[in-house]
Amino acid sequence: MKGSVLVVGAGPAGMRASAELLRQGFKVILVEEKPTIGGKMAQIDKMFPSNECASCTILPKMLELTSDPNMVLVTFAEVKSVAGEAGDFRVRVIKKPRYVDPMKCTACTDCFPVCPVGGLPMEFNFGRGASKAISFYSPFPPRKALINPEKCTYILEGKCGDKDIPPCVEACEPEAIVFSQKPGEVEFNVGAVILATGMQELKTKSLERFGYRKIPNILTALEYERLLSGLGPTGGVVTRDDKKEPQSVTWYVLNNPSPIGFMTAVAEAMGTIERNPNSSVSILYEGMNLIRDDYKSFYQKAKETEINFIKIDSLKVDKGINGNVNISYSKETLETEMLVLVPPYIPTSSARELAEKIGLEPDQWGFFSKKAGDTHPIHTSKEGIFVCGSAQEPKGIDDAVIQACAAASQAGALLAPCRGKEMIPPPEKELLPVKPEDEPSILTVICRCGLNIAGLLDIDELAKYTESLPHVKHVELTPFGCDGVKIRELLKTKKFNRLIIGGCSPKTHEDLFFLHTEMGGLNRYLMEIVNLRNHCTWVHSKDKHKATEKAKSLMRMGIKRTVMLEPLEDIHVPVTSACLVIGGTPSGISCALKLGQSGMQVYLVEKEESLVKIKENNNKFVKNIIDELSRNKNVKIYTDAKVGRAEGFVGNFKAEIVKNGAKETIDIGSVIVATKDDMKAESVDGNFENDLLLQRDEKNFFIGMLGIMNPLDFNTEGVFKCGSACNDISVLDAIVDGEGAASRAAGIISRKNLLKSPAISFVVDANCDGCAYCIEPCPANAITLIEYMQEDDSIKKTVEVNEAICRGCGVCMATCPKEGIFIRHFKPEYFKEMIKSVAEVS
């Protein structure tokens, strides 16, 4: 049996399955057919129903994944064969030639301007935009150049213009260009396979009935996404083929059993109105099939805007005047400047080929087949080969993420005996020794971030201003600092002992910039992020001058703080390898079973007298899971029981199980809530929902963490939700939810230690007199009042912080009247200096 997994497809599902497996201790081989990763999510602008920026969300995750030493990323490649059986598959992968050695290419782009073959349509942008014969495939990782063999004159004719040595070769300092490169074949031995090959728009002849590829200014929804995207060929400005910005755009959602098409149209229409509030926007549809409450809410929100929703039975499209499109429906006519067709989604063509190669018969729609009678969404007809995301059926990104977690859970349970066996430890950190008294030497990196930042403020003026500030030794303007290339390169010169980044939000990018900072050889806590995107360009998008002035102020404040930062060391916290699952629901039992099969201790608590009494028990899957649970020695089932108080923190919780009035306290590393039923044991002292800061919505479902990529997470780290705790869902979906939550928990409790941020409370003993004002407000109950003796037999007081429990929220710092306690990395003097720096100028 092998401790590694092959994941095919690097869209959101494949990436998430890979990330989950790495967290659980399995090596991953991720194969992607395109030269860069991200799938369709990298091509779209905003995600529904949260309206989050897709590329801002996925890019940091891409970079974190590709920086993991246990991740083998094989892009521009396809799986040739999969032989063997569950636990021991032999996989052959064919790598297509890039004609550029990715190990040598530094993404400097020096080869691009010298290439004489230009104006080539960009595949990533569906033919829009222009590139050279040597180019990047997309703005996403891996940022390595590649040569188009069908257009490169040197490959086609043996000469580049009149030159025998192509100018790209002469321009390439690291000698990365290799014209002799041939397709290569590599073999991997893995224990399981996850297929995450995604979906594509159905662009058959039937679309031509609606003028597609026949009449100008008619495009598909995915093509339109590239026009909306700030990283697209028009920098986020929607333009027609004649460069005109359309004042009217109409969507036609072709009949489709999935709600994804309709939701895509709604999201795109809202994005269009956001850019041009005066534009006339209509959505024509035959059906919407909105099955989820949040989809319905998103639609309701859209209805409150100026979007016209029109239900139709049929549609006729004709060429209009001035490049416009004439639409006829139900005896009505509409002239629009742009028509966006939203076709049904089908499995990718490569998925169908792959199904044949590995012996999985496609079903009638072309999706991967299953064993007769097995309707589990993740299963295929072959044991050890799982499917997730839109390769299973079209779905939204959050549902794809849940399935990816479930697939990782299935693979993890199968390969549990080999967990960690193929993992290599992270490389030793070699960090520049920095003392607080050292003269600060600041490297400043300002990201252009497409038009997100550079398009909405005067970035050159900001750079010039920043360069004039004290201690700033160098200012680097970079297209995307988050790719880490420039940051690492400049830090490795060892000329800088502080780093400040003017870019995106720390909320989404801090972990990534921490990683780049340490890969450059600087302690991560000597890095500061100034959020130019959210705080300047997004909120002041209509006033470039004000956005620039605010950016200057924020940079000045950031530099004041950066100068004072001190290196800190992470805290290692041991983990309890056990999990509490609350609720014997379909999601609860499937979660418990997967964790039990993965070799972890599980405590499953159900308020009914017996699991067989749960209402879904007549379901075949539920029956099987209950049977298997009764045989699994790792799962301890408490029926007729509830949960009392809970305390602790990720990796180390304590909880009370209350049965027949008796309390049993258990130690667990993670908690999963799998029911919306009241599972609280009556107590005057409190209950686990309050203890763990869990909140419910108006329908009594639990409210999770914000963000489409976190559908199973609570805000309290180490606590997850699934199934009927989140929503009314089918039994099968609940089972998948439960398996997904099992993966989230396994990513914590399969580890021996967790790293905890050192940005937690620190008591200044010289100032603290034990007044106790900080104790009660602490939400983590991390502060204890202690007394101690003085030599003269008087008694003094102070407080003690439990570092393992402290969350670094800063409530204690805010309540202390004597500056007797602060959060490391957020000292009061940092803020004083920052505020002073604003006051000094104004």
Add this chain to the structure above:
Amino acid sequence: MPVVAAKFDGKKYMWDKGSYSTEKDAREKMDKYENDGFEVRCIEEEGKYFIYSRRVVTEIVLEGEPPPG
């Protein structure tokens, strides 16, 4: 000069600000503190003995002016 606060077995102890010349003197003081319900620890540095103590307060009473705002 010893540190004001020190950790022993993961718990915070505070120095009593005294310096004891002999182990016997320190022991006597420690016994006294222990009799008053304090946990105690002693370290030796350059021939001198320093005593650390702690006692968890279970009944919390707020003291002094509350924080502003």
